[in-house]
Amino acid sequence: MKQDLVIGVDLGGTNVNSAVVDDDGRISHRAWQSISGSRTAGEVIDRLVACVEMTMDSCGRDRVAGVGVGTPGLIIEDTGTVVYAPNVPEWVDLPLRSILHDRLGLPVTIENDANAAAIGEHWVGGAAGHANIVCITLGTGVGGAIIMNNEVWRGSNGAGGEIGHMTVVENGRMCGCGAPGCLEAYASATAIAGRARELLQGGRRSVLTEMAEGDLDRIDAAMIADAAHRGDETACEVMHRSATLLGTAVSSLTNLLNPELIVIGGGVIKAGDLIFDPIRAEVARRAYKWSASILRIVPAQLGDDAGIIGAARHFMLSRSSMP
């Protein structure tokens, strides 16, 4: 039988999702597994394997050519090794590709999740047709990826593209990485929700209190986007501040890399112009006119599927570049 299917896998903080991705980037045969509470390296791998097996069972195992995996953390792409992963502290220098290859009996590639999302958007999403792009995903953290001349820029030892850890406020909020003033400390979905909570705890009145039914822990970035659309002053202020600092980083990226396109993804982009207008205003204020003249700043198009699609595409590209 023809092995014409590739499975893409997106390992997130709470779930692993997998699906078949066809040659046109279309998804089918979805499966998922919860990894909440899976703490050991082995448990997470077991869930990941189970998820892929579910997809294979439904699409037909014999038709699967291989598996592309996207995972948070620092990946050595050549060897498929996870140097470290923020979600799975035990994954240190883990030869994930060879482990999964042994478990699944199929060729496997491993890619960083932010790179996978960028590869997906570059293939069939918001960045299709553009050679030089920067992709920023606002989630638990701020994922970043740089594609130049249609290739992911990985850097000298695999750690390139950490846009979330550009400094945007010199002695600003402490970031999870240990440095002050990183973009991630202001513009991740987590940071946006955290800032709203701070303001409410400080006595601000806001429709968010009602939306969260009084439980501030229920406030997330999507809820803040909704509240901002309804004109809530606190929500608008929080969104505006995060978007402005995102715009500062985007301006620096524009002056540095002179990309054609900057793609911004994550649930927060539901806020629409409330996010994009302040970014564009900062670019107008800070970036070189010549660079800004060709730059487009656009929302990601693939949503939560970007990682699955990009991980599968990464596998396809790796296979086609094999000697």
Add this chain to the structure above:
Amino acid sequence: MKQDLVIGVDLGGTNVNSAVVDDDGRISHRAWQSISGSRTAGEVIDRLVACVEMTMDSCGRDRVAGVGVGTPGLIIEDTGTVVYAPNVPEWVDLPLRSILHDRLGLPVTIENDANAAAIGEHWVGGAAGHANIVCITLGTGVGGAIIMNNEVWRGSNGAGGEIGHMTVVENGRMCGCGAPGCLEAYASATAIAGRARELLQGGRRSVLTEMAEGDLDRIDAAMIADAAHRGDETACEVMHRSATLLGTAVSSLTNLLNPELIVIGGGVIKAGDLIFDPIRAEVARRAYKWSASILRIVPAQLGDDAGIIGAARHFMLSRSSMP
């Protein structure tokens, strides 16, 4: 006769310098012309041509294969066009390559001066042997260049590498480019001297007043570096502040691009550890350990010759890549 010589030209703010550069990056047959007061596009070109003619006269016109020119401004490298040049306001959409080709009767290439300096350092200077580098030159402005996989990154429309216009202080000093808080507004030689003057005018006592014989306009970055070496508190404070913000930008670059080497040039580097220690301290504080672990931050080695050598090398590389 064998055409075995290439002439490199460095067009600066006040002078144009040219020299023969051999295949090993060695310089001979230097010439220079002042362009102070040369305001029109034509006058500057006349001086540039005169300078090259002087070098050709001394090395033997028949031996010259071609001329590589480095100039400030935005260059479209493919066509040898100067889109704009900060020093020569009349140079707008100027087809400099074809003008010089016609005047000199020789093949010519045009490169941005910061890129030329980086190409020189990458060829036979502080970055020799490294594929992924960032080059920062602290002069009148802050010149920046990015070399990845041994190629200058020019960006989508030729404006990449503007490291001097990364934002380092959110609502900071106004930069010459019109944006607030650019690195250039803090770390150029001009900015360093300007800050020292401000402090002295504000009543600070410093050995600088004596060194400048009371004429604050004579204070330049090299003098501040000297004063700092002598332990002058004001000079040390100014150097430390500029170097710290340079370190902030270097940290962001490290997280973004994960280079092997960052080369820092310009007269200011005479300050040695007074510049490099604060940069390294910021990198230790802000950059990802994995990226920082392979990064070296080194002084440029070619001094004022980097531009000439790099411009000549740019010509050599262009010629060798011709079909």
